[in-house]
Amino acid sequence: KAGVTQTPRYLIKTRGQQVTLSCSPISGHRSVSWYQQTPGQGLQFLFEYFSETQRNKGNFPGRFSGRQFSNSRSEMNVSTLELGDSALYLCASSLTGTGGSQNIQYFGAGTRLSVL
Amino acid sequence: EDKVVQSPLSLVVHEGDTVTLNCSYEVTNFRSLLWYKQEKKAPTFLFMLTSSGIEKKSGRLSSILDKKELFSILNITATQTGDSAVYLCAGLETAYGKLTFGQGTILTVHP
Numbered sequence: 001k002a003g004v005t006q007t008p009r010y011l012i013k014t015r016g017q018q019v020t021l022s023c024s025p026i027s028g029h030r031s032v033s034w035y036q037q038t039p040g041q042g043l044q045f046l047f048e049y050f051s052e053t054q055r056n057k058g059n060f061p062g063r064f065s066g067r068q069f070s071n072s073r074s075e076m077n078v079s080t081l082e083l084g085d086s087a088l089y090l091c092a093s094s095l096t097g098t099g100g101s102q103n104i105q106y107f108g109a110g111t112r113l114s115v116l
Numbered sequence: 117e118d119k120v121v122q123s124p125l126s127l128v129v130h131e132g133d134t135v136t137l138n139c140s141y142e143v144t145n146f147r148s149l150l151w152y153k154q155e156k157k158a159p160t161f162l163f164m165l166t167s168s169g170i171e172k173k174s175g176r177l178s179s180i181l182d183k184k185e186l187f188s189i190l191n192i193t194a195t196q197t198g199d200s201a202v203y204l205c206a207g208l209e210t211a212y213g214k215l216t217f218g219q220g221t222i223l224t225v226h227p
Contacts, residue, residue, distance in 0.1 A: 044217075055213065083126075103208055109156075
């Protein structure tokens with residue numbers, strides 16, 4: 001079974017631009033969560049999607065948004081990029097996001113975003 | 117605000133040593149505690165602990181949760197160089213999908 005796939009693996013953007021990151025979950029998984037990882041703040045929760053609906057959101061500005069498609073694939077968008085948005089963006093999928101072993105989140109390799 | 121604290125932040129040992137990694141948590145509506153190992157990029161799942169006092173084991177790794185003291189430990193016996201990684205613990209709340217991570221423990225195992 002294929003794991004969580006994130007594309008692209010690396011991105012270089014300049015301040016003010018916008019970026020879209022993609023995440024394909026493990027087959028059969030319907031919950032997708034996104035995290036930002038930086039050396040200073042560690043791993044921080046961005047948001048979670050299930051059946052095309054955002055069910056939970058972390059403390060990030062509105063420039064960070066996402067969506068999920070009917071096939072459970074998810075995209076994350078960051079508009080008006082700032083230098084501080086440079087980070088590793090990880091997505092994780094789980095079966096349903098609720099209850100017991102169905103809550104185990106499996107992570108993709110991430111997208112390394114550099115903002116110049 | 118939810119908080120997960122890991123200690124020590126870094127640890128250097130030699131092959132064959134036994135290590136204990138600590139994780140304390142304050143997570144609203146706590147459901148489970150998860151441990152991950154991160155080497156290059158993707159954190160890989162190790163354990164999920166939901167019940168207090170029940171040890172989970174996988175080879176040389178074991179972990180236990182104390183819900184009264186809000187604490188978990190991860191033990192690695194007979195360490196190998198391949199155990200060198202960042203070990204992350206995270207609290208899962210009952211609300212959907214949100215893991216609150218600790219800062220991680222950097223483990224370095226020398227031959």
